Amino acid sequence: MSLSSSLKNFSLALLRLPLKLLVREKRAPSDPQSEFHLSAEDHIVYVLRTQSMTSIELLRRQGEQLELPAGKATDQKLNIPAQGSCLFLNNRPSIFRRHKENEAHKASIVKLLKAQQANPNKPYKLVPVSMYWGRNPGKEKSFLRYFVSSIEESGRFGKFLIMLFSGRQCLLQYGQPIELSSPDIDLSIAPEKNAHKLSRILRVHFNRAWVATVGPRTENRRDLIDGIVASDSVQQVIAREQTKGKNKRSSDELEQEAGKYVKEIAANFSPRMIRFLSSLLTRVWYKIYAGIEVNNLKQVRQMAKDHEIIYVPCHRSHADYLLLSYQLYHEGLAPPHIAAGINLNFWPVGSILRRGGAFFLRRSFRGNRLYAAVFNEYLYRLFNKGIPVEYFQEGGRSRTGRLLTPKTGMLAMTVQSLLRGLKKPILFVPVYIGYERMFEGKSYVGELRGKRKQKESFGQLLGVRKALKRFYGKVYLNFGQPLDLQDFLQQRNIDWRQSSQDQEERPEWLSNTVTELGDEINRRINAAASVNSVCLVSLSLLATPRQAMDKNELISHLDMLITLAKSAPYSDYINLPQHSGLQLLETALKLGMVQEFSDPAGDVVFIEGDEAILSTYYSNNILHIYALPSLIAAVFQRHDHVSRDEIKGYIKLIYPFLHQELYIRWQREALSEQVDLVLDSLITLGLLQEKGGNISSASDEDPNWSRLMTLAQAVQPALQRYAISLTMLHSLQDHESLRRAELEQESQKLAQRIAALHSINAPEFFDKNLFRNQVKVLKEEGWVHHTEGTGMRPTQQCETLYSTVLNLLSVPLQQGLKKASRSLRQNKELGTEPVMTDQSKEES
Structure with missing residues (x-):
């Protein structure tokens, strides 16, 4: 062994005691062997971004835990770098030298390429490993970030501070191995040329992995407010509002109002708050849950490096956004900024959520063009900076266990951001969140029985303490098939690039497209369901x-x-x-x-x-x-x-x-x-x-x-609802028709009566939204004649559908349907049916 190697080993031995006392590292993924198909037969060499004795020692500790080669300093005198050798792309920074390339790693890669060429059956693999301390992206304008932002980019004093304050938040992230026997590597060309190419690939990997894991540097809040107010889109609305209405306002007043909107909306992301919440939630989850099972995350980890990720989970519980952000953080991915309803912006929760990455939106933007412009500009800036975002397209929590019809507002704003031009392609990641038992179960039962939903407040938060004393089984986070927004638009022959040239007008295709997009995301969420x-x-x-x-x-x-x-x-x-x-x-x-x-x-x-x-x-x-x-x-x-x-x-x-x-x-x-x-x-x-x-x-x-x-009974309630709407249509006389709103209302009333007569103990059986969807399908499939202003009548095909559905129901239920329908018709003829509201008339 050479003298330099002996000195390095001696230095590593001196490091072990302080590292043992100060550092508690975690790794992502938790099982790199199975995720990356690593075996004991592989000749594994680690590649790190910047030279660091600390990194070598941590890889030695991880090697012992994972039964992988223990990290060690590279002996340059060997013909082939030994298993576990650590190569560095950059030298350690110093006062006179910062980020200077370390050419020694290329020589080692050349040796490995020659060895692979001589032994084609032996797998030689380069495994990139990134080290993160505290996961703080830093401010865009910050003097301290040059000293304590990363142990790999800091001098000795900065390294000491980071280990002292962030030693318990150390993350080792294993990347996708580069197999030197891969067909992508042409071993017939000069090894030096291949080594130079691999070096560039590894540098790109580390740069992208940093953004995917830590996130881009955060913008100063004052600069964010000023930037949004001064943006072209907001200024155009301000110019319009100045000349609108009787009470004209000056541009200064409108800019001041826009600034207030930014403060109301924008997150105030704090890595310190993320670390605090991570520690707190770890205790809570281990107390109330039997575990959190994560599935299908590997592809998300890979795509996060070069895509703008938008997580679109189903919404079942207030724990959803906490669970997802918590698990992503522990899996080595940057926690997303989360769109939260303004109802959650109450003391002290609002401030905590805002520092945890939540940004708040009102339930409706209608009538407030300035607020809409500010929110759109803020969302666009999140996307363009590469910050991962999370929103619930259902709009609210499901009280029935089904996916709700998507609210397309956020989806439309996302598509419009794409039309403005983004640095990265947008990738929707559907997420199914499943619980064996939810702590909101009791309140959901009350709401299903007609009890009014309680407004979120500090008092309600205190009541959660009782719920946290129970046991809730396991939680499942399943990541579904990602959806590339550009591919989705191209498959529908939408020339979105042409639309991006004219940003003043809303594209005609946007409304129908975002409806299809929301439905497709819902299907992908359901396709990742967990059966518990x-x-x-x-x-x-x-x-x-x-x-x-x-x-x-x-x-x-x-x-x-x-x-x-x-x-x-x-x-x-x-x-x-x-x-x-x-x-x-x-x-x-x-x-x-x-x-x-x-x-x-x-x-x-x-x-x-x-x-x-x-x-x-x-x-x-x-x-x-x-x-x-x-x-x-x-x-x-x-x-x-x-x-x-x-x-x-x-x-x-x-x-x-x-x-x-x-x-x-x-x-x-x-x-x-x-x-x-x-x-x-x-x-x-x-x-x-x-x-x-x-x-x-x-x-x-x-x-x-x-x-x-x-097994047949599972779908019976749905068949009974279809039969109810079809019975209402079938009972029409030759001269009669039903407006859409009337059909929905009459079907709902008939469902309530059937539920009472047949002891159906499920309030969702007569959910008006389900009947609204049924009428939508009747129109889309051409099963009804629909003329604006006159109402609906069944077609001949609808008669076939009606007889088919009845043939799948029991005879007593068929008779009950017809009897209840006749009773409703008699009440209608006597004038005792409920009067249509203005809203229902408008819908029809």
Whole structure:
């Protein structure tokens, strides 16, 4: 060993004690071996940005924990750098030398390339490793950032300060390995040329990884306010407002008002607050949750380096934005700036959230062009700086467990920002957030029963302390298939680049496009759903008349549902449980969602009290996954033998409703293939039988028959709602028609009556938004004649649809529908029906 190597090893030994006392490093990803397919047979050499003995020692510690090669100083006298050797792109900064390139790493890469050429079967890999201390991006205009912003860019004094104050917030981030045997590397050309190319690739990687992990440097708040007020878009609105109306205002007054809007909206990001919240939330999560499971994050980590990331999660709980930001931070990604409703801007929460990256928006911009211009400009600046952003396109928390119809305002502003021109392409990242149990469950039950939603306040915050004393099971963060906005527009033949040249006018295509964009994001969120214990147990028990089932039968039914989801997968991003039906039931019992009592004939599991209503919420989380199998099973409630083509005919007619209501992922072209896959799975499970070209259900003496009938119940409430709207249309006389608002109102009233008569304990059954979606589908599919001002009438195809839906319902329910419809018509003829409001008239 050379003298220089011996001195380096001696220096590393001296560093171990202070590092052991001061530094507690974390790594991202948590398991780089499995994520990057690293094995003990690989010849791994680490590459770091800047020369640092501290980095070598930390890699030695991590190597021991991960069973990877321990980090060590590179011995330049060796023909091939040893496993675990650390190469540095830059020398350590000094007073006379800052960021000077270290040419020694190129010589080592040349040696590795020659070794790879001589041993083509042995994998040589360069693994880039980034070191972050405190994750502080720093201010754009700050003198201190040149001394303490990064241990890799600081001198000895700066390094000491960083280790002293940020040693507990050290992150080691492993990057995608560069395999020297890869086809992308042409070993036939000169190794020196390849080494120079790889050096440039690594420099780009470290620059992009810094922004993706730490985020861009933050702008001084005063400069931000002045910049937005002085922007062209805001100044144009100010010029218009000066000449508008009777009470004219000066430009100074309007600029002052615009500045107040910026202060109301803008986040005041503080890395110190992020570290504080991270420490606080770690204690909270470990107390109330059994763990946070993250899936499909690898692709997001890679794309964050060269895309403007917009996280679009489903919105189920106030914990959503805290959980997502917390987990992204711990996974080595920059926490996003979050769009929050102005209702959350109350003391002291508003200030904390604002420092944690929240920016606030009003529920409506209508009538305030200046506020809209300021908000648009602020959002554009976030996108253009490369700051990740998060917003909930549903607008509010779902009280039913279903995805809500997207509010397209934020989506429209995002598309308009693209038209103005951005440095990076926009990438939407759908996120499914699933809970085994939510702490807002009790308040949701009250709201579903008609109780008014409580306004967020400090007093309400104090009430959360009681909820935090309970146990809530696991949380699932599943990242769905990313959506590139430019690709989305190009697929629809939209020339958005041409539209960007004329920013004064709103493009004609924008409204319909953002509606399609919102629906597509919802489908990708649902395609990344998590199937957990409470959801499966709720789905199973709600399918029974009294929400109770024999314990052994319930376990068998749960096993069947899991097997079905695996054999006919909903998507590649779905997260399925790896436990048995018995283990899932035990979890649900532990969480208190279901009860159990002993009976001489066998133990019975049941849902009791408010949990029955809340169970509809959890079953709705996964209803879209089992909707197609349930619809197929429903065919066999009234039919003994059916061909595959007949089954597909039933589904083809009804599918548009389910596609819109549940945001199911398959387009019509792919539906037939998925139906065949589900049918084959049901046949393999024994629930169906196929003979002579016909498919029939299992014998009614076979336990599989009852499982098939239970499965069929999942989609029954939806079919009943469709039948309600179709019954209202079918009952029209030749000279009659119904306005859209009237059809929605009458359908809702009829649903309330059916729910009362048939003991349907689910307030969402008569949700007006569901009937609004149904009427939308009726119009889009051409099942009604609709003339503005005169109303709707069913077409001939609608009659076929009506008979098809009725054929999937029980006879008593059919009769109940017709009887209730006649009763409503009689009341209408007597003049006792409710009067249409001005709003409903406007909608019609």
